[in-house]
Amino acid sequence: MTLALPHALNGAAMQVVSSIPSPTISFIDLGPLRIHFYALCIIAGIVAATLIVNHRLTRRGAEPWLVLDVGLPAVVLAIIGARIYHVVTHPGFYFGPGSNPWNVFEPGSVWAIWEGGIAIYGALLGGAVGAWLGCRWTGIRFWSFADALAPGILLAQAMGRFGNWFNQELFGLPTDLPWGLEIDADNPAFPAGLPEGTLFHPTFLYEVIWNLVGVAVLFWAGKRLRLQWGRLFGLYLVWYSAGRIVWESIRIDPSVIILGLRTNVWAAILGVAVGLAIIIVQRRRHPGLEPSPYVPGRERPGGPAVQSEDTTEFVDVSEPPAAEPESGRTATSSTATT
Template sequence: MQTSVLPDFFIPSPTVSAFEIGPLTIRFYALCILAGIVIGAWLAARRLRARGGTTAQALDIIMWAVPFGIIGGRLYHVITDNQLYFGPGKDLWGALRIWEGGLGIWGAVALGLVGAAIGAKRTGVRLATFADAAAPGLLLAQGLGRWGNWFNNELYGEPTDLPWKLQIHNMNSVTGQAVTAADGTPEILGYFQPTFLYESLWCLAAATFLLMFLDRRYRPGAGSVFALYIVAYTAGRFAFELMRSDYANTIMGLRINTWVSGLLFLTGFGLFLALRSRPRSAVMTENTGSGGTVEAEDDGRSPEQHREVPNGRNDRHRTQQ
């Protein structure tokens, strides 16, 4: 009687992280980031419309936030992993090759908020209103962006024998191809915890929780949804950073991103406690005597109901200070 052998389950990783179209090299990492930006922008615009804003306002703000965010993300990566680009024998120009991977979310969010603040001021929308509208989309964008790490065969945890272990190849970042062994097969470095997948699923779950439950049911005050985004993301990121086995700079034995996650979690929680009782803001644009706009607090009615008030006025509008 033969003993059946169970198949060895694992999550495969791509052996190709780029492809060429004429003289152009297209990186899947960049495509994942781009897909995340598109989905996040769509959701942010939809949620801003629900708060009385317009798609044009959302896109105007996003056009400022995205390039600032990309620059900020790259700066954070280069600063915290400076040994990869500076020093004897290092390729200084590699610091500019963002398509090869390397974006720090903390720098992206920080400088992205600066860009969003500029765009919000130009469009007459409060930054807190836009940040609340964009928070779930940010989580979706980060979750999609993590699949770029899957294509690059990076961001994994300790070796494991779990059925969902991740197969990792030895990748050549320049060619975008897996290094092949003497027999022509791709070199396999081993099987590891798929921390990229854990983080992607966490972002999806957190976005659903913020969008489908908390924000709709409890309608927290202006800025508090974004504060919850900080809390939710950093709680997961703290755990995933503890699981990762790829090289990173450390402080007192912990990865830099672990420290940053913990500090931002406490900051976000404090912000939420301070902001949750504030009035929930909404963008209601209408002509004022000076040709400007008024941003009003959300009184629970839809933008259409506001516009149906006789004589084009709404006595319940109150300009936010």
């Protein structure tokens, strides 16, 4: 790929005042085992999201650590979906002349996920299927799980983006801004035709900052606006996808172009539309609050409290209703306000 230098980058007189260095290593070898920092970033994000979802679901009244039963198929299918989406949208990486994409031991194989190459929108599609299956098995409402996941998945995405930094990949256009990202000139991703020392927009950092701000927004909106029935997840889709439209538009890594836009830009536009549709439709279908994170008839006997339909209080369902006293007045159970 050959790029034309922006005017500010032309000439030997350009002075680099400051920049963001890139890591010099992207993996470590422990005997025969090679550990990629890219993978560690993704695993750390998954762990963080799991802890957040468990906390949020338990507060809603779900059994502690039920998230593991739902999360296992969700994570597995998310990784599969993320890889399939990447391969389909980047066929030139794997199916060029002389390639052997189906040989797991060949560099550049479609199976070599440890080399990088996963896409968040594929992960969302695959993960949604896995979460739906997990919710069916456990009796958790799918939208309750999605809302509990929303801030956690955005934090996981922020953490995962540091993997791109370690790999020196998926950076943006050349820039002379003081926060430009250094990329090694011998890196295969370094664009041809640019002089050594050229700096690039750190799109990974832009997305990290955007996502972290989004985590705070989602926590605030979930508590202040009481977004349930999938509306908080819809807000996540709108927030993440709106930022992704911008970051994706300035990236220079190869991508299939459709009507002048990168495939991931189209996916992000669709993400905004789907998120808005979820918010609007679910608000009309379910104007009140969820009565419980469980579907009717699947509550766990002796489990924790569940949230009532039209209040923010929690009522204890582990004990049968109190008998009516002789005076005819109805006994009430104590409640705890969240």
